[in-house]
Amino acid sequence: MSLVSLGWSDFFEDQCEPDEADLAPRRIATVHRSRLTALSPAGLVELTLPVHTNTGDFAVGDWVLVDPETQTLNRRLARRTVLERRTEGSKTLQLAAANVDTLFVVTSCNADFNPARLERYLALANQGGTNPVILLTKADTAADAGAYRRQAAELQRGLAVVTLNPRRPEAASALAPWCGVGLTVALVGSSGVGKSTLVNTLAGPGQERPQETGGIREHDAKGRHTTTSRSLHPIAGGGWVIDTPGMRTLHVSDAAEGINTLFAEITELAPLCRFRDCTHAHEPGCAVQAAIADGMLDPERLTRWRKLLGENRDNTPVLSGSRNGKKR
DSSP states (O other), X not given: OOTGGGTOOHHHHTTOOGGGTTOEEEEEEEEOSSOEEEEETTEEEEOBOOTTOOGGGXXXXXXXXXXXXXXXXXEEOOOSSEEEEOOTTOSSOEEEEESOSEEEEEEESSTTOOXXXXXHHHHHHHHHTOEEEEEEEOGGGOSOHHHHHXXXXXXXXXXXXXXXXXXXXXXXXXXXXXXXXXXXXXXXXXXXXXXXHHHHHHHOTTOSSOOOOOOBOTTTOOBOXXXXXXEEEEOTTSOEEEEOOOOSOOOOOSOHHHHHHHTHHHHXXXXXXXXXXXXXXSOTTOHHHHHHHTTSSOHHHHHHHHHHHHHHHHHSOOOOBOXXXXXX
């Protein structure tokens, strides 16, 4: 393997200082409580960690510089993109994956399909700088799979939606445009929608350790958590895929820009309202309400936009000043 085939680019090369010429780039493959493994052109290596290293500061997909003789970690390079979320009650963001080119949001054409939850994933992708693509599975079980596809495509302007069967080889061909040499994709979605199955299909039959897969409950289409940690897997076409544990809930925070991109049809209308502080509820001269009246905007979208904005506001910590001008 070459560094380029691992995802190395000028973005990372430009961060290397002249006095770091003796250090070697490695890409984080797995993150454990007390150890890190990484990919090098020669294969997988376990990194030697300096004292007091916090593995929680690293994400699968990160690029780091190491001593090539001892594999001792020196430093992490800045991320080009990052997927992170805040769990309920947490003051810090939880890293999910780094340097991901495309985020595949996987859902099924059944009770798992939930526009409000999909919008949360899209906001996460937008905020992190990755390109979101929605993947629809179990279309063969739906009376009208096209209806699911249309609903998904309407969630964000220019959003790509792909219908596939994760078990069939054709799925890899359908996703080939996003899975080329050196490109990295990540998969998110509820348990039981076929993420681990799709990872196995993308990786091909030659993989050493296939991902465990599981079924779903028939009455509510919910599945078991078969993926319990994040890991980087090679794709048969030359790219890389990161599987992630299923998320029952996704709390939106620190995602104002991602929400603005998600609801572009609303955020672009807002400046046209008569009042600068328009709530888009009852004020005269409201461009958003006018679009709803004209049938150009779905009122449900406005409701979900308000809910996500409020959730983001409530969940995003505000840095306040303290004595001597220091943040707390």
